C-alpha cells in the first residue's frame with residue numbers, strides 16, 4: 001500500500017480516536033489516551049471544542065458551500081440538458097425561487113433575536129409560561145446570567161445566554177432557536193426540504209427521459225462471462241453513473257438530504273403541534289417521562305404532563321405568534 005495512504009489512514013484513526021476521547025470519558029477513552037500522543041489529544045480536543053461547543057461560522061459556511069455546489073451542478077448540467085429536452089421553463093426555474101426564499105429564511109433565522117433573556121425583559125418573560133414542577137421548577141438560578149430561569153428557558157453554552165422558550169442551538173444557522181425565531185426556522189427547514197425534493201425530482205425526471213429516449217430498457221449487454229443479458233435496473237444505474245457521474249452523484253446527495261430533512265421536518269411539525277421544544281422532548285425522554293422529586297412529600301413519583309399544549313391550532317399559532325405578557329394578562 002502506498003505510504004501516503006497508510007499515513008492518511010493512521011492519521012484518520014488517530015483523529016477518530018481523539019474524537020471519541022472528546023465524547024466519551026469512559027474506560028475506552030482511557031485506553032485510547034495511552035496510544036494517542038498527549039499533544040495531539042490536546043489539539044484535537046481544542047479543535048472539537050471550538051467546532052461543537054462554541055459559536056462558529058464554520059457550519060454556516062459549509063452550508064453555503066454545499067448549496068453552491070448543488071446549484072452549480074444543477075445550473076451547468078441538469079438545467080441545460082432539461083432545457084434541450086423541452087422541460088417547462090417554470091419548472092426549471094422553481095429551484096431558484098425556492099433558493100431565494102430559503103436564503104431569506106436563513107438570514108432571518110441566523111440574525112433574529114431568538115429570545116435572549118436580559119435583566120430588562122426578565123420580569124415580563126418569567127410571567128409567560130407557568131412552571132410545570134417537573135421539567136421546569138421555580139427558583140432555579142442560571143449561574144452564568146445570575147437570574148431565575150423562566151419556565152421553558154435554557155442557558156445556551158454556545159452563545160452564553162439564557163433563551164426564552166429554548167428549542168436548540170442550530171450550528172447550521174449559527175444561532176439559538178427560541179420563541180422569537182422558531183417561525184423563521186420552521187420556514188427555513190421547510191424551504192430547504194422542498195428545494196432538495198424539487199431538485200431531486202427534476203433530476204430523476206431528466207434521467208428517466210434519457211432512458212426512455214434511448215430505448216435502453218429494451219436493449220441487452222454482454223456480461224463478464226460473455227453472456228448476453230437483458231438490461232436491468234442495476235445496469236441502468238451503472239450506465240447513467242458512467243455517462244453523467246456528477247449528476248448522479250448530486251442526485252444521491254439530494255435524495256439523502258430530502259429523506260433526512262423530511263424526517264426532521266416531520267419531527268419539528270410534531271413538536272409544534274404538541275407545543276413541545278426539542279429541549280423539552282429530550283428532557284422528558286431522558287427522565288422516562290417521569291420524575292422522582294426528592295422534595296415532594298412521601299417521595300411520590302411526579303409524572304411529566306405537557307401543560308403547555310392548548311390544542312393543535314393554538315399550538316401552531318404559538319410558533320408563528322409567540323405569546324407576550326400583555327396577551328396573557330388580557331386573558332386572565
Ligand SMILES: [Zn+2]
Pocket residue numbers: 142143144145146154155156160161162
Ligand atoms: Zn443563562
Ligand SMILES: [Zn+2]
Pocket residue numbers: 156157158159160168169170175176177
Ligand atoms: Zn445558542
